[in-house]
Amino acid sequence: MDASEGSYGTDDRTRPGFLGREALDLGVLLLAAGAAHVLVLSLGHSDGGVRALITMGVILLAVSALHRWHRHRSAATRRPRTGGRARKGAPKTRGAVPDRPEEAVDRLWSVRVTLADLPGGLAALTARFASLGVDIRLVRVHPDEEETTDEFLVSAPAHVGEETLYSAVLGAGVRDAIVRPADVHELSDTTSRTLRLVSALVEGATTLEGALLSLASAQDVERAEEAPEGMGREDTDGTTMTLPAPDGAVLVVRRVGVPFTAVEFARCRALVQVAASLHGRSRQR
Known part of the structure; x- marks a missing residue:
């Protein structure tokens, strides 16, 4: 309900009957003062009464202190806890997603x-x-x-x-x-990767064996005098591929578990032809 509908605030002075509420508070105060005066007069004139008043005062103070401690502890328990301590100097971002485990x-x-x-x-x-x-x-x-x-x-x-x-x-x-x-x-795009490997061969930044490993996603490139049994110098057989090296040797390219396709063989053969062209030019100089 909003203020336009006749609601009142939480302050008692804004409520109807304010004078009646004040009179009630004053009456309670006078009654408490009178009861305390009677209690003091009846007990204060004897040694036992004085000790009783002191004991009651100590008990009331102890009960009050215990009550305040209990409220403070309950409030601390209900306070929401954070998931961890913030790192010193780390920026605080709203809605940050914690790092996922590996x-x-x-x-x-x-x-x-x-x-x-x-x-x-x-x-x-x-x-x-x-x-x-x-x-x-x-x-x-x-x-x-x-x-x-x-x-x-x-x-x-x-x-x-x-x-x-x-x-x-x-x-x-x-x-x-x-x-x-x-x-x-x-x-990466296969065409772009092939061009980068060709550029690296021209600049001398990689070897032919290293370029073949990358282009064919192979695990091993072996330089041999002859092709493996049953294969030619330029051939494919499942996970093995042979290509003629520019110096006359045979490059045996092997890949685990994944047979070479005709497209992959054609790419690697073209790369070897580029290397052979570079080798021939270097010998003519």
């Missing part, structure tokens, strides 16, 4: 699949990702003569692990699914 941070995965040649296959796969709270960051398409391999770089919540992703992908009607942890550097 295990709660989203993780990056590479999901490489061969989709069945059926309508709605890609839609079913993306719907599976969405149901898990998985965010698709980048899609790479690896076309081949007979089939197409799609690689998804996805960001998944911490509780979504490799097995969960693998099961979700298989449920979408794909085959040859490969799920592995990915590196944040793989999110």
Whole structure:
């Protein structure tokens, strides 16, 4: 109820009957003074009465002090506690979200699949990702003569692990699914990354082996005199790729668990051709 509806404040002097309230307070005060005077006169003229008055006064003071201490302690208990001590000099921001523990941070995965040649296959796969709270960051398409391999770089919540992703992908009607942890550097555009590697080769900032490791996301590049048994000097076989080095040796590129596609082989072969061109020019000088 607001003031326009006839409400009054909490002060007794603003309420109706103010004179009656004052008279009541004055009467209580006079009655208390008279009772105290009678008590003093009746007990004050004897030794026992004086001791009784002193004892009653001490008891009343002790009760009052105990009551005040109890109220102070109850108020301190009800006071809301903060989650932690603020760091000295740290800015105070409203609505700041505390740092998430490391295990709660989203993780990056590479999901490489061969989709069945059926309508709605890609839609079913993306719907599976969405149901898990998985965010698709980048899609790479690896076309081949007979089939197409799609690689998804996805960001998944911490509780979504490799097995969960693998099961979700298989449920979408794909085959040859490969799920592995990915590196944040793989999110860069492939064309831009290839150009940066070519520039680094030209400037001498990297070696051909290092450039191949980065471009192919491989784990090992070995320089050999001959290609592995059953492979040519420029060939692919599952997770192994061979390329002719500019100095006549054979570069054997290996990757764990993820076979090389024709598109990846073509990129790496083009990079080797750039290195061979640079090697030929340096020999002519």
